[in-house]
Amino acid sequence: MTGQAEACGVDAHLLQTGDELVVNIGPSHPSTHGVCRVIVHLDGEIVTHAEPVIGHLHRGIEKMAENRTYLQVVPLTDRLDYVGSMYANWAYCRAVERLAGIRVPERAEYIRVVMCELQRIASHMMSIGSTGADTGATSAFIYAFNQREQVVDLFEAVCGARLTYNYVRPGGVSFDLPDGWIEQCRAFTRSHPSAMVEIDKLLFGNVIARQRLKGIGVLPAEEAIARGVTGPAARGSGVDWDLRRDDSYSVYPRVDFEIPLGENGDAYDRGRVRLWECVESCRIIDQALAQIEEGPIKAEGLPRLLAPRPGEAYDHIESARGSLGVYLVSDGSVRPYRMHVRSPAFQNLSVLGYLAEGHTLSDLVVILGSLDPVFGEVDR
Amino acid sequence: MALVDDLGRALERTPGGGIILTSLDAVMDWSRGHSLWSMPMGTACCAMELIAASFARFDFDRHGTIPRADPRHADVMVVAGTITRKMAPAVKRLYEQMPDPKWVIAMGNCAVSGGIFYYDTYSVVRGVDEFLPVDVYIAGCPPRPESLQDAVLRLREKIRAESIAPGRSRPAKLVLPSPTDPRAGGVATADDGSGEG
Amino acid sequence: MRIEELREHLCSVYPDLCPLFSVEFGDGTLTVPADRLFSAAQDMRDLGFDLLGMLTAVDRGETFELVYRVRSREMSAAIFLKTEVPRDEPRIPSLVPLWPAADWQEREVYDMFGIVFEGHPDLRRILLPDDWEGYPLRKDYADERIIRRPDYI
Structure with missing residues (x-):
């Protein structure tokens, strides 16, 4: 039950006092990965009840979208999952395209896939790095961030922004790939897998990190499904579910890739699933860059102001955190009547209380980090 | 702080104390300006650039600006990100916990x-200056890490004009680079050698 | 699984739900009255829809429309479950007993629309502070702190 205590050979009863102590963590705490507040009930060192309090970054994006045109909502979606802006861009644009019946040119689809896989690497580097920081292995964070900076350079070359790209637009993408970009990207995908092996040794091979991560926050597969956990957090538990393959979209059917799965569902497996997903992402990028052909990057004949027919559409993609869906309701005007974001980070975070129960307080930080929440997306 | 304040006041009253005061100010401002430990109040997207700034490529630490998550160790609070009505009391409280000067x-x-x-939003505080005294503003959404470094250098200039004696602090003289108008042909190119200093 | 197959499968197992099934914008949709929501949802879960993907509400003026999207991994199919509750008395049974995934999402809908989920284990505001007045995503939500964006277009 008490993973870390057992791993260190400490009898869990020695950590319990029988008195209840309530500790408040956050909303500004370096280990909460954003503005999350956790109210923890402790019995000695053991967490008896943990309740995340969210909403400290709730900006009302869903309400704002109701007074923006369809194109003006795209920059708002950037700010949802700010570690992986491309995903929310794409999920939103897919919903708009479905609603308005827009056909996206093939080149744009390939570019989107390449961008989103790069984004997966950038996002997972942040997550793996902060796992290192949580467990005291700060050097792993610096190595991981180095990789992330290389991806950010690629994004900057394409759209000029380091973080909030506003790149995927309804009907295509905003800019074509600049000259020499493909070679730059290939150079990155050549070097990245070896960097992943290095980080694997540095972090997941480190005996201290292993003790901090193994057996911590075990999420059984059936619980993951029942509680709506998706993405690497569920795949770490062995849930073989990935929208890229199981509800395939865009040009994913044309590329060959594998979906890494964990076995034990602990923080260690969740972290390693992320690591090997990055290697698979490199494979996807290489194949997509080999298949990409010249052509238009935006759908022809799109009106300046989109006014889709009245109706509703839902579309989802596999983001770095799980299935990210956007539900759009149109009343026929130039503005969405309602936009709702099905946020994977929100769902994944909801299991924190379940996972933390029975662990020590120091494990809570590791568990929270292994769920990889981004509070822009949790709170919206 | 009380001791330093008293010292400043006493020196101001003492005949000839001004010389000691200005020398003391120079030392104080130099030491304060060059070890600005920052409290990263990162809430949203800008926090990513805040992290990037302190890592290998941009290496914020070389300016003496070391991120300290504990408000009691920090000199400067970097508010990076959207502040909502739910978050604002926490930010204010953390600011109050920081020791002077801040x-x-x-x-x-x-x-x-x-x-x-x-x-259109119901939950966002429109600017952190609604409840905190802001010294340096950085524009950008998000600003690049270089902008943050520039802000720290600007803050250092502001600190250099401060005095421990109340009332002797002067407004900082900021030398802002004058923007060149590309239409006027004022853009210096590498080969014409007329680049302004 | 294609929608026609899904419809056939659904009709063969639960004939009483068959007339409520329709295809809207390419998605299978089951529109049920509010008092039948829980049993219909239970039937869907027993049919193999094991993932509650999305749960949200739409302000339709006189009523609130509740939208559930459930997904079956086995059948590789998804279905919308829709129901309407009156605006003056928005109450609906909670689906937490069927899918624990509904827990936080129902709290969010309560927070944003004021729809009460009966039987929810812990129905409180989740994103906004506890003392917040009003339900922001209702179309008639008024708040003097909101500055309307000028109409440029």
């Missing part, structure tokens, strides 16, 4: 004015 950098459009979340 400064605030508002990083990014959200912390400056609400930015993209200015209109």
